[in-house]
Every structure is written in C-alpha cells, then in structure tokens.
Amino acid sequence: MLAIGTLAKRTGTKVQTIRYYEQIGLMPEPGRTDGGQRRYGDAELDRLAFIRHARQLGFSLEAIRELLDLSDMPDRSCAQVDAIAQKQLREVEARLVRLEALRIELQRMIGACNADRVADCRILEVLRDHEECLADHAATG
Amino acid sequence: MLAIGTLAKRTGTKVQTIRYYEQIGLMPEPGRTDGGQRRYGDAELDRLAFIRHARQLGFSLEAIRELLDLSDMPDRSCAQVDAIAQKQLREVEARLVRLEALRIELQRMIGACNADRVADCRILEVLRDHEECLADHAATG
DNA sequence: GCTTGAAGCTACAGCGGCTGTAGATCGTAT
DNA sequence: ATACGATCTACAGCCGCTGTAGCTTCAAGC
Numbered sequence: 401m402l403a404i405g406t407l408a409k410r411t412g413t414k415v416q417t418i419r420y421y422e423q424i425g426l427m428p429e430p431g432r433t434d435g436g437q438r439r440y441g442d443a444e445l446d447r448l449a450f451i452r453h454a455r456q457l458g459f460s461l462e463a464i465r466e467l468l469d470l471s472d473m474p475d476r477s478c479a480q481v482d483a484i485a486q487k488q489l490r491e492v493e494a495r496l497v498r499l500e501a502l503r504i505e506l507q508r509m510i511g512a513c514n515a516d517r518v519a520d521c522r523i524l525e526v527l528r529d530h531e532e533c534l535a536d537h538a539a540t541g
Numbered sequence: 542m543l544a545i546g547t548l549a550k551r552t553g554t555k556v557q558t559i560r561y562y563e564q565i566g567l568m569p570e571p572g573r574t575d576g577g578q579r580r581y582g583d584a585e586l587d588r589l590a591f592i593r594h595a596r597q598l599g600f601s602l603e604a605i606r607e608l609l610d611l612s613d614m615p616d617r618s619c620a621q622v623d624a625i626a627q628k629q630l631r632e633v634e635a636r637l638v639r640l641e642a643l644r645i646e647l648q649r650m651i652g653a654c655n656a657d658r659v660a661d662c663r664i665l666e667v668l669r670d671h672e673e674c675l676a677d678h679a680a681t682g
Numbered sequence: 683g684c685t686t687g688a689a690g691c692t693a694c695a696g697c698g699g700c701t702g703t704a705g706a707t708c709g710t711a712t
Numbered sequence: 713a714t715a716c717g718a719t720c721t722a723c724a725g726c727c728g729c730t731g732t733a734g735c736t737t738c739a740a741g742c
Contacts, residue, residue, distance in 0.1 A: 401729090415690085416730060424728095430696055435737045444670065453671050457650075458643055463727070467665065476658035482654060485664050490646040496640050499633055502599050506630040506687060509598075513623060519615035523626050524608065528587065530594050544709095546718060556719080557701060565699095576708045578719055602699070 401431075402438040411448045418448065426451060447464060460490055505533060542572075542580040552589045561591065567592060567606060602630055646674060 408415045421427040427448060430438045447468070454464045463484050470481050513522035526532045549556045562568040568589060571579045588609070595605045604625050610624050654663035667673045 403689075407621075413579045417728085419691095420729060433690095433737080434691085437547050437737065449671065450613050450668050453674075454668050455728090457646060457668075467668065470659055471662075474658065476659045478654065478656050478659050478662040478664070481659060481662050482651065485647060489644065489651060490669045492647060496637065496644060499637050499640065503630065503633045503637060504727070505598060505619075506626060506633060507587065510626050510630060511622065513619065515619050518611055518617045518619050518622060521619040521622050523619070524612045527591050527595050527598075527608065528612075530590065533594075534650050540581055544718075555701070560697085560720095561700060574708080576719090578708065596699090 401441065402445065403437045404440070405439050407445060407448060412443060413448060421448070423450065424478055426461060426462070430518070455458065458492060459484075464484050494503075542582065544583070545579045548581050548586060549584060552593050554589060561679060562589070562592065565602070566631055567602060567609075598629070599633060600625075604629065641665065 402410075404418055407413070408418060418427060422429060427444065428518050430440050430444060432438060436484065450468065450471075451464055454467060455461075459467070466484055467481060509523050509526045512526070515521050518524065543551070545556050545559055548554070551560060559568060563570060569583065571581050571585060574580060580636065591609065591612075592605055595608060596602075600608070600674050607625055608622060611617065650667045653667070656662050
C-alpha cells in the first residue's frame with residue numbers, strides 16, 4: 401500500500417494534483433488508514449500513470465476520462481479510442497501550423513529591426529500596424 | 542468618440558475583454574458619458590489594436606505591458622524591445638519542437654493500432670506503458 | 683513507550699486570459 | 713413616449729493545476 405507521496409514520486413505527479421484528480425472524479429477515492437491518510441494499490445498506480453502519460457501527449461482531462469471509460473469495456477470496438485486520438489492529432493497539427501506562422505512572423509519582425517532607438521524600432525512598428533504582416537496568424541496555438 | 546462595442550468590433554475584441562484590460566491596467570480608464578458609459582478616442586483604439594496584435598503573436602500580457610511602456614520612451618535604446626521579441630521567438634520555437642515530438646508520437650500510436658476490440662487496442666496499450674514511446678515528450682507545448 | 687520531524691490532511695485562494703451571467707441602467711431611433 | 717439594443721457593475725466559471733495555512737498522523741530512532 402502506497403502513501404500519496406510515494407504514488408506522486410513514482411508517477412512524476414504532485415501530491416496536490418493527485419488529490420485534484422480525485423476531486424474531479426478522474427481518480428477513485430482510495431482506501432484510508434485509521435488516521436485518514438490515503439493508501440493506494442497497483443491499480444491506482446497504473447491508472448495515474450496512464451493519466452499522466454496521456455497528459456504528456458496533450459490529451460485533455462475530458463478526453464482522458466473517455467479513454468479510461470473505454471478501456472474498461474474491452475469487448476467494445478476500438479473505433480472510439482481511435483477517434484479520440486485522431487482528434488488529438490488533428491489539434492496538434494493545427495497548433496503546429498499556427499505556431500509555425502507565428503515563428504516566421506516573429507523572425508521577420510526581429511530581422512527587420514536594425515534601429516537603435518525605440519522611436520525607429522521596426523518591431524514596435526509592426527505590432528502597431530497589422531498591415532505589415534504577411535500571414536494572418538490567428539490564435540496562439 | 543467610440544462606444545466600447547464599436548471599439549470591440551474595430552479591434553476584434555470582446556467587450557468584456559476590453560473591460561478586463563482596463564481592470565488590470567493594460568488599457569487606461571477612458572472618459573465617460575454623463576450616464577457613465579465609456580467613450581474612447583483614437584489613442585485607445587491604437588493601443589488596443591497593438592495589444593491584440595501582440596496577443597495574436599503569442600506575447601503574454603506582461604510582455605505586452607513592457608512593450609507598451611517601452612514604446613512610450615522613444616529615445617531609449619530599442620535593445621529591450623528586441624530582447625522581449627527574441628524571448629518570445631525562443632518560446633515559440635521550443636513549443637514547436639515539443640509539439641512536433643507529440644505529433645510524431647501520436648501518429649505512431651495511431652498507426653500501430655489495427656485492432657477491432659478495445660482489449661487489443663494499441664493506442665491504449667501505449668498510453669498504459671510509457672516504455673513503448675520513443676521520444677520523451679515532456680510538456681504539452 | 684516517547685519524541686520528533688516529515689508527510690499527510692482539509693479548505694480555500696490564485697495563476698493566465700479571458701468568458702459568461704444577472705439584473706439594472708443608458709442611449710437613440712421612431 | 714416608448715421600445716430595444718447597448719452598456720453598466722459585480723461576480724462566478726473555464727482549464728489544469730499550484731500554493732498556502734494550520735492542523736493531524738505516521739514511522740523511525742532512542
């Protein structure tokens with residue numbers, strides 16, 4: 401039986417984060433000692449490792465919730481799992497496109513400035529006047 | 542003199558966002574009508590456009606605050622402006638690297654799965670077992 | 683058995699950057 | 713004069729944690 405701190409170390413999670421996951425129902429309420437401290441078994445360790453790994457891959461907690469639910473239904477079709485992963489991939493790809501546009505714009509902006517004084521700074525000028533931009537860099541990505 | 546809604550439309554900002562910027566001191570407190578409604582001039586329009594454009598390029602509100610402060614000091618060296626932009630560029634580049642690693646991992650994961658049933662789903666397996674990953678995709682990017 | 687210090691507990695506030703709501707008031711066109 | 717959209721304030725909520733304060737419990741050493 402593992403204390404919360406041990407679980408935290410083993411999965412690279414903060415103790416508060418584990419309690420947060422419990423609070424939002426992503427982790428189950430574990431057993432407790434007589435004194436009221438949480439004690440975890442291997443199932444919880446695995447579940448938390450799954451969650452953390454999915455988080456590292458950028459899945460939202462909602463998506464992870466779905467994935468966990470699905471993985472409790474081994475006989476079901478795996479299409480839904482696939483769909484969630486595909487969606488995540490598409491989101492990542494979209495963010496890549498936007499970020500790349502940002503990178504280019506920032507580079508151009510920085511490259512254009514060889515002024516000394518703020519008054520002549522091309523960076524500020526570009527920021528002031530949107531027309532000077534090539535791409536329409538929409539969101540942050 | 543522009544009402545807040547007009548300012549919002551002209552800059553592609555939500556009304557609440559403008560009020561939020563005022564609240565955190567990024568936008569100045571504007572004049573008011575007798576009835577208490579905000580009225581804006583061209584200076585505020587320009588300032589808000591600057592803010593929104595910088596946001597689109599991924600600058601944080603804190604960075605934007607610095608940029609705005611600097612642009613009020615036209616005789617100063619433009620080096621600090623450059624530094625802020627460089628930092629932003631470096632952050633964007635770092636995020637690109639991480640996102641690209643994510644993309645590859647997701648693609649690999651999805652490509653590996655040709656199962657029908659959840660029980661055999663490679664996607665879930667990979668999520669369960671970090672060892673099956675190539676890269677160490679740290680943060681979300 | 684007793685002491686100590688680390689680790690755990692609850693409850694709540696705060697981060698960034700907005701967004702949405704409720705319920706009242708204002709401004710303007712007809 | 714009226715109607716209706718726009719604006720007002722104040723506050724809660726979003727995501728995914730993270731940090732704090734002020735307690736209690738656990739486990740190791742004596």
